[in-house]
Amino acid sequence: MRGVVKPLLTAVCASLLFACSDSDNKLPEVEPPTTPPDPQTTDPFLRVTHASPDAPAVDILANGEVLADLTSVDYQVSSGWISVPDATYDVQVEALLPGDTSITAIEASLTLEDDKTYDVIAIDTTANIMPLVIENDLAEVTEGNVRLQVVHAAPAAPMVDVYVTAPDADIAAAQPVATASFMDYTGQVEVPAGDYQIRIAAAGTETVVFDSGSLSLAAGADLLVLATENVGAGESPVTLLVADGTSSFLVWDASAGADLRVVHAVADAPAVDVIANNEAVLVENAPFLAATGYLNVPAADYLIDVAATGGGATVIDDAAVTLAQGQTYTAIANSELASIGLDLVMDTPRRIATAAQVRIFHASPGAGDVDIYVTADGDIDSAEPAFSGVPFTSPVLAETGYVQLSAGDYFVTVTVAGTKTAAIETGMLSLAAGSIYTAIAVDAAGGGLPPQLILMDDF
Template identity: 45%
Template sequence: MRGITKLSVLLLPTLVLSGCWLDDDDNDDEVVVDPTPESSFVRVHHTASDAPNVNVIAEDTTLLENVPYQASSSVIEVEEGEYSITVEGILPDQSTAAVIGPADLTFNADTRYEIFAVGNVSDESLEPLVISNPVSDVASGNSRIQVVHAAYNAPGVDVYLTAPDAALADASPAATLEFSDDSGQVSVEAGDYRVRLTPVGETTVVYDSGTITLPDGSDYIVAATDNTATGDSPVTLQIATGDGTVLVPDANAGADVRVIHAAADAPNVDVTLNNAADPQITDLAFQSATDYINVAEGDYLIDVAATGGTPQVLDDIEFSLEATMSYSIYAVGALGDDTLALQALTEQRRSIATAAQLQVVHASPSAGNVDIYLTAAEDISDADPVVADVPFDVEGLVSTGSLQVTPGEYYATVTAAGTKTAAIGPVLFNLEGGGIYTVIAVDADGGGTPPQVILLDDLATPAQ
């Protein structure tokens, strides 16, 4: 079998030659030695926005494992020749399924191949995109880039590469790209630049990188990928540096925030950011949640007051919000015992076609520690919890995180920890591939037991 790395290729001829000399020192027959295979170079880019993490298989050898979306591998050295390449999606039960290939590819000597997984799993458009370039040095004082349109859900774009402070009206597009097009390799002087994208023939900027630095000698693949994070831009730049990946979101991506009223004995509330004259959120009732609101990244002070502004129950609660991150801010605890607090959880909002993503949040002070079951049948007597002994913590709200489960119908049951007595459920849910589901356990109206739930995101209506 051909070697996957140059080291494995070199070992074989050495061993063969040693064997010839040891077997027959007096053999006058001509010894024919195959030339050492020359090297080819391969890099893999995961740019399919609804695909799971993947493994990349070359022949029978695993080249890469557990590659996430918007990740590029380092450059891998292989022997020249023909290879059968398969990309396997990793399913929620950790089994795998081929999502691309097997595809027969020929890798020539002294050539670097960029292999992209592009398209979507959900509509069966997923396929490989292969771009090849001869191996060559980058001229001193220069940087080399190649821009690839790998954003399946984005329109064709004009690509502008300018000085950071240049007016767009004074510039001309460096390239015009439709999906799966690339610019070819372009050499520019090393330095600071700004990448802006507009729809083809238009001047409205739909992506702005802000200032990026292209170092002397750098050789970058710059892929426009579907933006699955925050902001209005359709794309995020995925830059393969040779050693790894740098993601460059739109400069105005900001952070997404929603507020959830999970405090059973608190009245309807207004929420104010940074001591503004008027609240940004008004009359939010228990068991209610706002839509996500996009705000600039940075430090914030949050006030919570009863609807109308008095009394103020939480004053100048500090939060730091990072660009491209989504947050759910919970009002939790109880007003009556002075434990009311704000706690934030970060959210995973990228849809994965092969998985349902379920999160359970423990926001019920009266429920105590709980076990959480997800089963095919109502009976949990012989089942193990998917998450056990989950506490309520007003100072650090506890969540299961985003659990990937195989799409299908499931009964959700919550019990007191260590028991099989249901406090919530069993409730039947239809969890679909690509769906994002959140279940929040909260106290009964006014506080205390029995607990109840808030259902958020794409959670299917409980079966009747």
């Protein structure tokens, strides 16, 4: 066992038996996996986790072949248990790069023995990525218990104390189950099934930087819990990645909320206010072309009104939106005033060290169907469009999604579909790896052509 790890004291075990709280952050029960490792089967079991916060999606290979269909595995994802024969394997993690290319990010020889389980975690930032291998004996979870193993997998987080208590228990009266630095991990610890709260504090303090709220853990669950770098909403430096043997899921900090920004893309509409649940003003006096920064709001269901500033007419009334815990969104008021729509899109704010990420929305009703070219020199005469025949649709806008490009200089040209007549020419754009670029094509002020761009994120 690596790291400075304190045993789970008897007093802490007793505190875990307290009655559950009324926390609003209570999650559904974590059930045991449907196909847990069978202790009667002596073959080793293998599980793979992507925990490198700025690395691209990866393919996992063993002895030169893709392992168990593990392709395009993204950050904060764990596989289920994979039963393999005992042997020595050459394991490769292939990082997927722009242009359908890849590079070997990790290469290691791994000897797997019978009656063992192995967690292989791709950990640290892309520049320093490495495998962390955790070996355990293959054994059943004691009846009525849940088994936990905790890993500090957040490279930017300092040494921390990890508390596992009854919901709302005072951590001043508790002992941490572990004190861990990056890449440290605990042994496997069993506790009675029930309701728990996981809190992480800076080592030696009671300053909580992550709070799970109340979690219900079902008997038989065998959980690997990784404190990974938070790339979603909220101020906590970490998000818990929980692997249950079948798949994995995220547990966000209880106060993470959701991040929301608002874009006014209706060329013939006045400046507007954006109001939630008929009372909370989220944005005031936003003119055409305005794009707010991200606002952190509680995760919840909302009714959104968009009204002309100064008590004018309501142009969008009670649009129902759901903002999920930890997620990031952009709300785009689009189309023309007479047919105004609201598109709520989910953003992916995670930056990838190996690529620039570009996302383009078509929100120009006057432009009709368009082709989008991405070239190195702006000459589209002999080029094929990267996206062809992109229509204007509302309220849900057509978009490219996040397109990964190698760092470099590019020209983006938008034409009327099927022609080489440029409607928008960006000029040279210098795109940097690790950056995100979002553009929304909209009408000219007042409506109609020529279209123009609203530029966001790192533009």
